[in-house]
Amino acid sequence: MTTVAQQPQAAASVGAEAWLRMYRQMISIRLFEEQVNDLYTRALMPGLAHLYIGEEAVAVGVCQALRPDDYITSTHRGHGHCLAKGASPDRMFAELLGKEAGYCRGKGGSMHIADPATGNLGANAIVAGSVGIATGAAFSAKRLGNGRVCVCFFGEGALGQGSLYEVMNLAQLWKLPVIYVCENNLYNEYTHFSETTAGDIMGRATAFGIPAESVDGQDVRAVYRAASQLIERARLGNGPAFLVCNTYRYHGHHVGDINREYYRSKEEEQRWKAEHDPLKLLSRWLAEQGLAAPADLERIHSEVKKEIEAAVNFAIAAPYPSPDEVEQDIYA
Amino acid sequence: MTTVAQQPQAAASVGAEAWLRMYRQMISIRLFEEQVNDLYTRALMPGLAHLYIGEEAVAVGVCQALRPDDYITSTHRGHGHCLAKGASPDRMFAELLGKEAGYCRGKGGSMHIADPATGNLGANAIVAGSVGIATGAAFSAKRLGNGRVCVCFFGEGALGQGSLYEVMNLAQLWKLPVIYVCENNLYNEYTHFSETTAGDIMGRATAFGIPAESVDGQDVRAVYRAASQLIERARLGNGPAFLVCNTYRYHGHHVGDINREYYRSKEEEQRWKAEHDPLKLLSRWLAEQGLAAPADLERIHSEVKKEIEAAVNFAIAAPYPSPDEVEQDIYA
Amino acid sequence: MPEKGRELTFAQAIREALAEEMRRDPLVCIIGEDVAEAGTPFKVLSGLVEEFGKERVIDTPISEAGFTGLGVGAAMTGLHPVVDIMFGDFITLTMDQMVNQAAKVHYMSGGAWKVPMVMRTTLGATRRSAAQHSQSLHAWFSHVPGLKVVLPSTPYDAKGLLKTAIRDQNPVVFFEDKMMYKLKGPVPEEDYTIPFGVADVKREGEDITLVATSSMVQVALGAAAMLEESGVSAEVIDPRTTWPLDEKTLVESAKKTSRVIVLDEGYGRYGVTAELAAVIAEGAFYDLDAPVRRMGAMHVPIPFSPPLEDVTVATEQSVFEAARRLCGKS
Amino acid sequence: MPEKGRELTFAQAIREALAEEMRRDPLVCIIGEDVAEAGTPFKVLSGLVEEFGKERVIDTPISEAGFTGLGVGAAMTGLHPVVDIMFGDFITLTMDQMVNQAAKVHYMSGGAWKVPMVMRTTLGATRRSAAQHSQSLHAWFSHVPGLKVVLPSTPYDAKGLLKTAIRDQNPVVFFEDKMMYKLKGPVPEEDYTIPFGVADVKREGEDITLVATSSMVQVALGAAAMLEESGVSAEVIDPRTTWPLDEKTLVESAKKTSRVIVLDEGYGRYGVTAELAAVIAEGAFYDLDAPVRRMGAMHVPIPFSPPLEDVTVATEQSVFEAARRLCGKS
Ligand SMILES: Cc1ncc(C[n+]2csc(CCOP(=O)(O)OP(=O)(O)O)c2C)c(N)n1
Ligand SMILES: Cc1ncc(C[n+]2csc(CCOP(=O)(O)OP(=O)(O)O)c2C)c(N)n1
Ligand SMILES: [Mg+2]
Ligand SMILES: [Mg+2]
16 A cells, blocks of 8 residues: 555664664563563562563564654553653653652553653553544644654454444544554453454454554564554555554463463463564574674663663652642643 | 355245235335324424335345344334334334333333334444344344344444444354344435445454345345345354445434435435335336236235324324333333 | 623524634534534534534544544644534443543543543433433533533523633533523623632522522522512522532532522432532531432433423422422421 | 351352352353453452353453443343453443443333343452552442442352342342452351342441441441440441442431441442432431531542552541541540
């Protein structure tokens, strides 16, 4: 559907630096999430969290194709999206711990991180809860003519929710610049998606005349390439698109979901980690292409590690909001 | 998708008698609705009603393919469905006038006629409001193994509602015997469906792997043939189907919608009436085939006319429920 | 409230408020089913699309959840949408978007995002529209922190409150009694707004307070006129917004008259009458001479049949009788 | 309520009620997200799919509106579905199916069709789940004629009331406090049911009545124990169903003690506390020594941060203090 003239410059002009930036972001998400798991295990984090480990290439590949002022909406499994869109780990950890310094002053927690500065309209704990918001942001962008687009991230579980179809109809009728990114990690909580999803996923968008693509969500280059094209197409006024990223979460549905054999096998998990790890795939390619030596990647890794550790320590040390903040920010 | 072995007997064995029965039913609906309009104009009917005139072949063609114990769900434009499924005009008129003798003891009115005896689960005044109920009835039929199917009638406006997609997904996953019959009469109230419907309608069902067909909804024979096949297919355990019937309402969205030029032209209305009238189409064919002489059809017409007149008089004479019935039937 | 001058219908007042706000602020737009050329089935919006175009008066598919959600996102990102839900009964389809999204975005984000949107919808029975087109479900939204809920009862209030709603930076739900669209009343030409959370004394009186919302204000005023003839002086108070709620004015009137009837067209049970009665019973505890009497819709799905439907809501006569009984007059 | 014998957790009591009813009646089935092998995220249903199979314990897509609607249709046509809505916050998505369909089918059809279905869902905060997973929205359903609403507070009540719900011929919404699943209490082995509309006196007392629902019953009992030590004798009454509502028991206790606090975990504003307070203030008007005090959830979206979340709901301590103040003791 995209013509050559509409091909984004970005995809063509990406060089080593950009791939290393994406590598750094993926590592950053991975290490952030490992810390989250650790905070949970050490009983330092209130409530639960849904880890993005294994799916890093999706958020990073897509968000790299966005402008800083573009919008995203995110999900319960949202830390990766927030970080990839530019959030800083310290205020994110602070939010996860319910601290005043958090992005939402502690009021949102893991599932509600939002940040106007990075165009993050917010993570959402209602499955498909943000599809309307994302479509509305695209509606504003079109009306205001500011050239922005919105990416709506959701898991394949959201395909069960009717509101997704309502807004895809609106988006296509009105040619809104919104990209629906379906992260198919194979499971709706504890149920395999094949038990909940009739027909072919791509048809769910093409039914509305919306172009749909499917990519290997573990390959950040593939994600970036596909996302860039669909995003530029939307930016040029050609309307919405649908991108399925096939991926896998390495951990449980949430940090407390430890015994998973009743719904998926250890072998399956092992296979994905061994054969489809987004970090390994990118680092291997970088090495093959001579774009980065192992030492470069190691350096990035240790830099990020330090950053993340500093961030988590910042959050642990940060104060809670005072109880009387409970009645602030109900109304603007 | 249907194989020859699954072809229903019915479609093949239909003879003159059946076509005449359908003719009678269509006339019956037409005259019923004309009376409704008249009741409204004479200020004898409380509230409003949505006339089915012009669309008779859809309800009749589909319901003729059903068993008496099969289920239907209906819409705000539901009189045709109710009559075609076997309701009697007297109790229907009584309901429209809010009388005790009505199908719902006057509590439902035009938009809520329901009748267990004819498998009518009820008309519904929420657009797409009955798609869940219809799918649930099919769920029961499958679980109880009683061989029933359910037909879910709705206007093309219901394609806007997400719940339709939720239940189509369920129906296909669980291979439920439900036929979604989309009556595309071109308008959602006062808006042309092309302004509200992105993509191709058939795709809305095939996206879920549900077979979809489209027929001339003015040709009762085409409707009957298509419906028979999909219904038998469902009855045999092969799951749901989707049938688009292309049709047209001759009157306004409701009886009070008189000046319609701002959303559709008189010429368009005239063209449909002149060229696509379901009664004319069938009577012409019956004559061509030598299955009925004009006199036969005239006789049917005058018989039905008498029936309808008697029915409306019954309803006008019938008493209202006593006010203390208001607190009955809230709970079973 | 103006005594003289120009009169408009309730519907005209709504339309004028929208037109003026749309002229003032190019970010205001209207989104809903059949809002453009049709001007809604109630014709409330007739003429707006001609002035503001289809870019700002936007017909939607029949997708209440979808376009309400779109409104939330549009409000967060720079527009000020007025979302039109044709019948209040259809808010059932928007509860997730209104309650889990619109109402909570500002708070959950620690104040980072805001949702300046208005939902306009209807309430009210006795239109022979049966159970799915006759409900008054404003109690649900009143229960939800983060929303504001407005219930105008006169053309004057409708215009002034709708302007306030559109200028508010929060999600506001605006309920219009569909039986009142043709009601006429004075509406000045000049720009004015009416603040939320300020009850209006629609009529002063000494013996009994009738607290009434929306459609029930007119009923209360009718009953008050009847009561006057029978020697009972009734004060009629309209909270105008159920949230924020002007408790003070309600309580003070109750203290003054010592007898109160609370009227609302929503179901009485677990509805608006319960909150208002509880607030008054608590605030005027030592001054009440009789229990607060609640008159909401009868606790039944609204029946179609006219003789049944008519008994489900309070009437001037039934309020008159209840008030006399409460004053020990019969 | 049994004094001795076998103890079960609240979750076990629910599971046992379901298992027994499914054995008794082959038409009962469970429909919801992750109800089968996963047994729900709260593990309340563990083991049921093993006994009853995937034909009767049915995992669904994430389609709350869709499978609730399917439940309504299934109920009308011969099955008796128990629809599982994982978090009470998601009832927002089912309002049209529950309110415009399930609640009205029987009435609108003049009694011709009935809808024997149960919706099981949760309520309650303080789980650090933030604003979209912590609400207690049972007031909405209580407002709707045609539905019955059940709020068990003990394992014993949970089992007996759930059995009654499943045997009822109407749509019943059953709210379980998710923080109570591990609470233990006596549950007899024999089959029993508990009728709807009968409040339970959880503790007798003389000086003050604490009317409490669901989670708040345990809070009230804790506060009552504290009060006893400080010389105040508190009666604790649990209505158990908000609809039908046992007004008589509430009013009589209020008349006896003359002081009442009403406790509910839903928002106080336009919520269950308002209805209960209004009923009591009216019924016990001449016997109350002080205004009925309402303690619902604070009128804010539930915040994530523990020190904030903790102040949004009533605690034993806050009830203790309020009761003492009401009794003029501090
Ligand atoms: C409306 C709604 N229903 C159910 C849930 C409970 N829930 C949380 S996550 C989840 C599964 C989501 O699966 P998917 O969309 O594939 O995302 P993933 O967790 O795999 O990233 C469910 C059912 C919810 N949060 N919201
Ligand atoms: C949920 C909902 N939204 C809006 C309406 C108002 N309404 C009644 S009929 C109708 C148009 C329906 O169009 P369609 O489904 O094509 O049926 P038709 O009237 O053409 O038979 C609308 C918008 C409604 N009844 N329910
Ligand atoms: Mg998934
Ligand atoms: Mg139509």
